[in-house]
Amino acid sequence: MSSARPTPAERAATPLEVRDGPSDRAASSVAPVAPHPFAGVFTRLAPHLSELDGFLRAQLGAFEPEIRAMADYCIDTSGKRIRPALVFLSGWQGGAIKPELVRVAAVVELVHLATLVHDDIMDEADLRRNRRTAAREFGPNAAVLLGDALFAHALHLATQFPTTEICAAVSESTRRVCAGEIVQTLRRGSVDVTRADYQRIVDLKTAELFRVSCFLGTRLAGFGESYVAAASRFGRHLGIAYQIYDDLVDFFGVEVRIGKTLGTDLASGKLTLPLLVLLERLPAAEAAELRSEVRGERPPDPALRLRQMRELGIFAAVAAEVHAELGLARAALAPWGAELPTPFLLNLCDILEVQVASLQGNGLPTQ
Numbered sequence: 001m002s003s004a005r006p007t008p009a010e011r012a013a014t015p016l017e018v019r020d021g022p023s024d025r026a027a028s029s030v031a032p033v034a035p036h037p038f039a040g041v042f043t044r045l046a047p048h049l050s051e052l053d054g055f056l057r058a059q060l061g062a063f064e065p066e067i068r069a070m071a072d073y074c075i076d077t078s079g080k081r082i083r084p085a086l087v088f089l090s091g092w093q094g095g096a097i098k099p100e101l102v103r104v105a106a107v108v109e110l111v112h113l114a115t116l117v118h119d120d121i122m123d124e125a126d127l128r129r130n131r132r133t134a135a136r137e138f139g140p141n142a143a144v145l146l147g148d149a150l151f152a153h154a155l156h157l158a159t160q161f162p163t164t165e166i167c168a169a170v171s172e173s174t175r176r177v178c179a180g181e182i183v184q185t186l187r188r189g190s191v192d193v194t195r196a197d198y199q200r201i202v203d204l205k206t207a208e209l210f211r212v213s214c215f216l217g218t219r220l221a222g223f224g225e226s227y228v229a230a231a232s233r234f235g236r237h238l239g240i241a242y243q244i245y246d247d248l249v250d251f252f253g254v255e256v257r258i259g260k261t262l263g264t265d266l267a268s269g270k271l272t273l274p275l276l277v278l279l280e281r282l283p284a285a286e287a288a289e290l291r292s293e294v295r296g297e298r299p300p301d302p303a304l305r306l307r308q309m310r311e312l313g314i315f316a317a318v319a320a321e322v323h324a325e326l327g328l329a330r331a332a333l334a335p336w337g338a339e340l341p342t343p344f345l346l347n348l349c350d351i352l353e354v355q356v357a358s359l360q361g362n363g364l365p366t367q
Contacts, residue, residue, distance in 0.1 A: 041085065041347065044095075048088045049081060051102050052109070059106065062153060070138055070146050074113050079129050082242075083108045083213045089348075090217030090231050092341040103157060104166060104216045110154035111174050112209055115181065117147035122185060123268060166216065173212040180204025189269035191279075191291040198273055202243045203236070210239030218341070227339055233332035234345055238352070241325035245356055247272035248318050251306055252359045266293060266300045274309060274318050281312045319356050326352060 042049065056075050063071045084105035091101045119125070120133040121140045127133065135143040151174060158167040184201045187193050214235030218228040250265045251274050265272045271279075271294060279287050286308070293300045309315065326349045333342050 041089075041344070041351070042080070044344075045085055045088055047095075048097055048102070048105075049084070051097050052081070052084055052105050055102050055106050056109070059110075059153065059157075062156075063149065067146065067149060070134065070142070071150065073137060074117060074134055074146065074150065081105075081109055083112050083209050086210060086213035086235060086238075086345075086348075087217040089344045090214040090235070090341050091221035092217075092344055093221055094340065098220070100161070100220045101217060103160070104220060105213075107154045107157045107166075107170055108209060108213050108216065110150050110157070111170065111177070114147040114150035114154070115177055115205075117143055117150065118181065121147075122181075123264065125264075165219070169212055169215060173208050176204050176208045180206070180208070184270065187271070189295050191271065191294050193271040193276070195273070195276060198271065198276060199240070202240050206243040206246075207236045207239030210242065211236040214345070221341075223339070227336055230332050230336055231341065231345065234329045237325045237329035237332065238345075238348060241322045241329065241349075241352060244273055244318060244322045244325065245352060247274055248315065248322070248356070248359060250274075251302075251309060252315055266302055266305060269294050269296055273321060274314055275305075277314050277317050278305065278309055278312065281314070282308065315360060319360065322356055323353065 057072075060068050060072050060075075087101055087105040087108060091098065116128065117134045120128060121135045121143055124135075125133050126136055133143075134146055137143075138146065155167065155171060155174070158170040161167065180201050180203070183197075184205060187197065187201070211232050212235070214231040215228060218231045223231070247265065250272070266275065275290070275294070279290060282290060289298070290305065292298045293305075329349055330346060333346060336342050
């Protein structure tokens with residue numbers, strides 16, 4: 001285990017966090033990535049994220065000595081912490097570091113870390129953020145219980161606010177995230193997944209934590225009900241856009257730049273939006289072959305599927321869905337331009353669009 005933790009600025013030099021999949025690749029073989037546009041946001045938030053790091057490290061003492069190092073390992077591999085960033089940005093009132101925002105950012109981050117630990121077990125993932133996953137480091141049986149411990153401590157922290165509203169919101173969101181993961185797990189290997197099914201899964205497993213991060217930030221900062229609701233809608237649509245982008249990355253990303261193994265969705269039988277659109281556009285016989293791959297009846301052929309995606313304009317079609325969700329996110333905050341958090345939140349939409357464009361620059365078609 002590495003003894004040095006990355007600073008917020010160092011984390012900002014990596015892409016927005018993406019899910020890792022199975023890999024035989026050693027962590028040392030993944031090349032460093034170039035500075036990313038999101039680095040500017042984290043420069044602004046560096047003091048807040050440093051405070052969050054300190055708070056999370058202080059929480060390690062609450063864990064039993066036998067699992068303290070395991071919890072520390074998960075916190076140390078937590079990526080760029082976009083959900084805490086949403087808490088801080090949505091609660092922005094001039095840059096002052098508010099203890100209540102730090103605490104609730106830690107709650108959201110611990111919930112997210114718990115979901116990552118469980119995801120990696122189900123995906124049989126080897127690497128996350130260029131290090132061995134908790135499941136590979138400690139074994140899947142211990143890792144699943146470690147994820148439960150992270151969940152439990154997140155809820156413990158949420159109970160320490162003076163009202164029950166925060167704990168209620170976090171508990172509900174945690175249940176919804178788990179429900180989304182359960183639904184996706186039950187649908188693995190199934191070809192009876194519609195676009196509506198996909199949207200529902202994304203709404204639960206990814207967009208929910210984005211939404212509640214914005215809700216908690218604006219609520220604790222004391223904004224009015226209308227702005228809290230608008231920021232929550234913004235977070236939801238940003239989260240949906242982010243997950244669709246992440247699903248694009250799995251096929252169109254460059255592995256050494258992204259820092260994770262790509263092509264895992266097809267191998268694990270997940271019908272994500274790129275695959276759904278490909279099924280819609282393939283001739284019947286070729287679509288039947290792809291369905292057999294999703295069901296696990298024949299080995300997946302990611303190279304063939306990527307070539308077909310390029311030929312059939314799948315990138316452009318799926319990227320359009322990202323832009324549509326970002327349009328809805330912007331529309332949610334359009335009447336609230338005078339509020340301090342608004343320009344910072346809207347900047348996240350611009351950054352995600354830059355990331356989509358960078359994928360398109362990887363020799364992909366523009367139709």
